[in-house]
Amino acid sequence: MKLAISGKGGVGKTTIAAALVKSFAETHQTVYAIDADPDACLAAAIGIPEEVASGLKPVVEMRDLIRTKTGDGAFYTLNPQVNDVLDDYSYQYKNIKFIRMGGIKKGGSECYCRENTFLNAVVSSLLLDSSEVVIMDMGAGIEHLSRGTARGVDLMLVVVEPSRNSINTAHLVKRLAADLGIRKVRIIGNKIRIAREKEYIENHFSPEEILGFIEFNNEIWEKAMEPNSDAAGELLASMREVREKILREAGDR
């Protein structure tokens, strides 16, 4: 199964992505954790030291390698190779394979289009068996959707908080995901403090769309200043239920 996690900036995408990565790592043999945001911090949220993550070769560099090996053909002809080659570009942490899309570029140098296109090719080409999961943490906002980076995922999770703006973004994600042919878009409500906030989110989506709610966790906020705060660990218990729902959704395919 291939999942992508999106939502407005600041809703808790990376924390929830990391918690899901850890949760699937309890039940699955391999979890590919893909950081698709050049400004993201998925590695640290999983527990991988920042130095290690920033020293990792960005996956976009695979492109040249694959071209050298096979000529300048289309990516889909390369399927069988992707899984093998990817090992060189991933950092294995327990049964998690961490991959980052691209490194930091110089100011004014270029966009991240090449990275997005290639990442889409890689994720689409990955052949998974049922013991493997891909979880992609997307950049804030919607440009990854107009770019089609997550085309080919089985499920798009949108994290929302009890705010009008984050819900507007979620509806936009639903519309654009449909353009991409992503059939399932599901909502996770985050930072819930009071019943009214939960109801507010429930009023904006159908019951089948909502995968679960995560309570506002003061610990996470308190620890955000610390170097290795295990925010994802805090959420692990609530994430197991979400994981089971995701697996049921996958069964529906």
Add this chain to the structure above:
Amino acid sequence: MKLAISGKGGVGKTTIAAALVKSFAETHQTVYAIDADPDACLAAAIGIPEEVASGLKPVVEMRDLIRTKTGDGAFYTLNPQVNDVLDDYSYQYKNIKFIRMGGIKKGGSECYCRENTFLNAVVSSLLLDSSEVVIMDMGAGIEHLSRGTARGVDLMLVVVEPSRNSINTAHLVKRLAADLGIRKVRIIGNKIRIAREKEYIENHFSPEEILGFIEFNNEIWEKAMEPNSDAAGELLASMREVREKILREAGDR
């Protein structure tokens, strides 16, 4: 003076940008408020109805108009025209001229590179007198910097909250802004609840870099579910001091 506002997703960029727009509107004749994020909501934060904002022609469409008028020349030859033409693409709200970079694209259709490039050309070409200010609300993260969208602004404001990730992003913004030749990068600390959080931010930047601190405002959080919450209004008092500091910085140029 031309300002750009950046920072990690969710730190409060748009709320602070809107409060600054309103604050400068008290003392300046014209404030150009530019929404440079296709997923942003600067209009609503200023008080412009969403229907009006989403019905506004995106500024990128000016490009074709200018080309028709002048041939396919370089933008810098078009300086004198930009100010006039821009009126057709802006929504005048009191003494605020609101402009949006681009509309929502279909999923998988294309990136926002064209919009970013053109917006840079427009902002660079705008001729301002001392009674006019440009305030650009950038997208979350750092891609607008590698794209150079805000090249040519006089001051880059970075909003941080008391979290390690938002401070890492601010340091990255400083580095990339320097690549772009933006000489002044200044920090606004947002969502401060306790003294330790303020100190945490102070420990990561020099005193001259920090323009001010905004306290955590429970009202803003409470009202985030409402359609027209005037979050920017809540911050107006604290923003006046920031505005005066910005004007002093501008005097230093």
